[in-house]
Amino acid sequence: MKFHLYYVYILTNSSNKVLYVGVTNDLERRCYEHKQNLIKGFTQKYNVDKLIYYEKFDSIELAIFREKQIKGYSRSKKDALIKEINPELDELLLKGKPIHN
Numbered sequence: 001m002k003f004h005l006y007y008v009y010i011l012t013n014s015s016n017k018v019l020y021v022g023v024t025n026d027l028e029r030r031c032y033e034h035k036q037n038l039i040k041g042f043t044q045k046y047n048v049d050k051l052i053y054y055e056k057f058d059s060i061e062l063a064i065f066r067e068k069q070i071k072g073y074s075r076s077k078k079d080a081l082i083k084e085i086n087p088e089l090d091e092l093l094l095k096g097k098p099i100h101n
Contacts, residue, residue: 004025006023006024006059006060006062007023007063008021008023008057008070009021009024009030009055010051010052010078011034011043011048011050011051012048012089013047016050018046018048019078020042020046025060027054034049035049050091051091051092052082052090053086053092
């Protein structure tokens with residue numbers, strides 16, 4: 001049986017005004033797709049491509065549950081969650097790869 005990791009992630013735009021919450025099984029690939037504007041819709045429209053938060057899961061069910069949970073948070077609760085691990089809202093990519101937390 002192959003082991004998989006799943007990620008719930010939060011992206012923002014260059015001015016840190018917009019938040020996007022998503023889930024993926026390949027965070028590096030997904031961030032690349034966002035940065036290259038390959039994802040049609042919200043992230044492309046608002047230039048949301050800066051990774052500022054992520055969590056790792058070994059179950060897709062847990063990852064999707066957590067994604068929905070975070071999406072239901074108020075903006076202030078999302079901001080507080082992000083600032084727990086990334087108070088400066090730094091980009092969590094190093095040479096295109098996620099910095100592991």
